[in-house]
Each structure stands twice: as C-alpha cells, then as structure tokens.
Amino acid sequence: MSLALLFLLFVITISILLSKLGRKYPFPPGPKGLPVIGNMGLMGQLNHHGLAELAKIYGGLCYLKVGQIHMVAVSTAYMAQQVLQAQDSVFSNRPATMAISYLTYDRADMAFAHYGPFWRQMRKICVTKVFSRKRAESWASVREEIYSFIKEISTKVGSNVNIGETVLGLTKNITYRAAFGSISQEGQGEFLKIMQEFSKLFGAFNVADFIPWLGWINGQDFNRRLAKARGALDGFIDKIIDDHMVKRKNRGIENGEEDVEDDMVDELLEFYGEDGSGKSDSITITRDNIKALIMDVMFGGTETVASAIEWAMAELMKSREDLIRVQEELANVVGLDRQVNEFDLEKLTYLKCVIKETLRLHPPIPLLLHETATDVVVDGYKVPAKARVMINAWAIGRDESAWTEPHKFKPSRFLETNAPDFKGSNFEYIPFGSGRRSCPGMQLGLYALELTVAHLCHCFNWELPDGMKSDELNMNDVFGLTAPRAVQLVVIPSVRLNCPMF
16 A cells, blocks of 8 residues: 555656646736837837836736847846846846957956856955955045045036036046056046947947847948957057056065055956966956956946936935935034044935935946846746846836835935845845845945045035026936936035035
C-alpha cells in the first residue's frame, strides 16, 4: 500500500508539473499593434506621461511591441515589487540600443552591463571607491564649487537668476573636477561638447534597433557620427589617463609611495591593467572600462542632480509656506551669522522632507529601464526574454492607491510614522530604483542636492520676477534622460544672512 501511495503521489506531482509547463500564459494587456511595426506609432507616447495614461486603461503591467522588441511598462508599486524584488535576478539586465552598445565600448561600463560577474566587479569599484559616502564628503571640489556657485549668485542680488542654467553649470563643474582633478580643467568645454553629442546619439531613433532589416534607412551618416564621437572621447580621455599615469609615477618616485590625487581617474587606475595584471589581486579593468565608467558618472551626476535642485526650488517657490518653514529651520539650526556646512544637514529634518517630496514628484530618472534575462511569468502574464521593461517611477510616485493627495507637494507626509524611504524596500517610492540595479551614486547625489538647496534657502530670500504669483508658475516637464522643467526657473535673490557671505 505504501508503494502504491508513493506511486500515486509521484503521478500527481508529474501531472502538476506537466500542466504548468504546458500552460500558455498570455501577454499582459496593452494596445493592439500593426503587422511588422507593432506599436511603433506610439513611440512618441512612450514617456512617463504617456505610459501613465496607458496604465489607467490597461493596468499596472502594460504590454507593447515595437517592431521586434517586446516592451512592458510597470506603473504600480505592486507590479514594481513583483519585478524588482520577487524576481529581481530575471529583471537585472539593462537594454541597450546599437548606439549605446558602441559608445560604451560594448557595455564596458556599469550602467549598461548585463547582470553577472563583470557587472558585480564594476559595481564593487563604484560603491567602494567612486561613490562611497566617506569619499563624497571628502571631496573638497563639491564644497568649493557650491561656494563659488553661491558667490556668483551673490553678485546678482536684485536681478533675475536662471536657476536651471546656474545649477547645471554647478553640477557639471562638480562632476568634471571629481572625475579629472584640477590638472585638466582647461579641457572642460571640449569634454562637454563630446558629452552633448553622446547624449544626442544615445537618444536618437534608429529603426535598426527595432526592425534590423530596415537598418539601411539610417544610412552611413549615423555610423560615421558614432565613430567620430567615440574617437573624440578616446582622444580626450586617453590623454588624461596618460597624464595621470605619469603624475602617479613621478609622485611615487619623489615620495616613495604610489598614492597621489583623489580624483576618479586615480581611483580607477588602482585597478588598471590592459594586459590583465592590474594592481588589485581580484579586480582588473581596462582603459575602455575607465572611459565608460567616467561617462556613466558624467551623465548620471550632472543633469539628474541639476534637475532635482531646480525642481526643489520651484516647488518651494510655488509653496511659500514650505519655503518659510525650511528657512525658519535653517535659522534655528544654523543661525543667520554663518553659512550652512555639511555637518548641519543631519539636523535639518524638514529640509530633508522637502528633498524627499521633490524626488517623489520628480524622480531623477522617470523611467528605469530593465531587460529580462529569460522568459518569466509576472502576475499570471508572460514576459518574454530580452523584453524591455520600463519601470515608471514617476507614475508610481503619484499612484492614488499608494499616496494621499498624490499630486500635491506635501513634505510633511515624510514626518509621519512609517513614512516610506527611498532606499529601495518601499516600492511606492523608488526614485533611485531598487534591487541589484539601484543607483550606486545615491548618497553622492543626495549630498550635493541637500547641500546646494540648503545654501540657496539659507543665504538668500527669493521672489518671482515681474510680479508673478506662485500659482502662475509653469510646472510642466519635458522627457529625456531626466524630466527637467519645460520652462527654466527664473527668480530674484536678496541677501538673507547677517554676516558677509565671502
């Protein structure tokens, strides 16, 4: 009888497994496409706003097909948890267009590398060396650039200041100096032009990415632009790497030690070895890795931080009572007889709430891109391998089922007990992503963001120009790598401190 019972259990188990294997799961709901091109006609709507509207019709998991590419949009906290936590390993790859693959030296960076041993190596370098909180606070360049930025604004008291332009200049200066050190400042203009061309090529529509046999439509001009852009980056950064290597060698001879400057290139050269024989016993990277990682830092640390600073100031200008509350907190904690320093930040509770609320409404990158490593089933729906998965952090942060008054700027919500945090475990609030592919530069970005907004609110009072009222501010955004303001914020500063600022 026991043998018969075991046999019966065996048959039942096999039947269940075969049933599951044979079951055909449907794709998630979504708009119907046309033959061959699929939903290519909706390309202009595949941004955070358009996908949020599709979610209202089709739900938090929406399927589209553009040419040969399967796409899935995730727009609710529940679906984000299914993707980023329950099956994180399957969704840990990154999609990359042909242009991105070429310009990142075949994914030699961290941002676009597929999940695996190489990516883990790149992330370890970034987390322990490039982006560590200890290192971020030690960067004199961050504080010096913010002080220079405040000094520049102090010369424009009583006149219009374009916050969008000035903060973008600030973040570019910070990341450039942090990456290359003071020895290469004269090349900043050239490098920014290279970055601008990379940005255009990253975002360029290439039909070959979706329908490979139509690749001829883009022609040779596109390929020539790619080759020219990467050649320009090669020439620029190769010279900087060579300069750093000579400097390290000379400084080591003079001082009897190898440690020299504290910039990113120096940090990355600790692991450098073209022939596979780097200094580190366990990690070795090439020149291509260094170039690609630096591009990650420049793209990830300029527009994202600048956009967040500008949005924070815009929201405070629109909600004057919150600006007053932040300034009162600064007066109580810091006083009006000195400027803010980084040691004050931990005591500025309401300022931190303002930053959190800004990131909820305006996440640095509104669409977090992932790619499936294998076929997978999510909430009863099939998502095929190599599908492009778009996590709509912007829509999730405004989800009515997760937030009270989701479209209202309300920093005090983060004073409540058990308020969500952005470390990645609260899926209704993921401005920096979650899981394996969460942003490794979060602490550095927050440091620059909090310190800059604190200085702006503490050093100056602000008014809108031409008698504009707060409710007249244009709060629309435009879609790109980030979602910056459609109309840059222009305001008029007046001195607030009782002491000389410089």
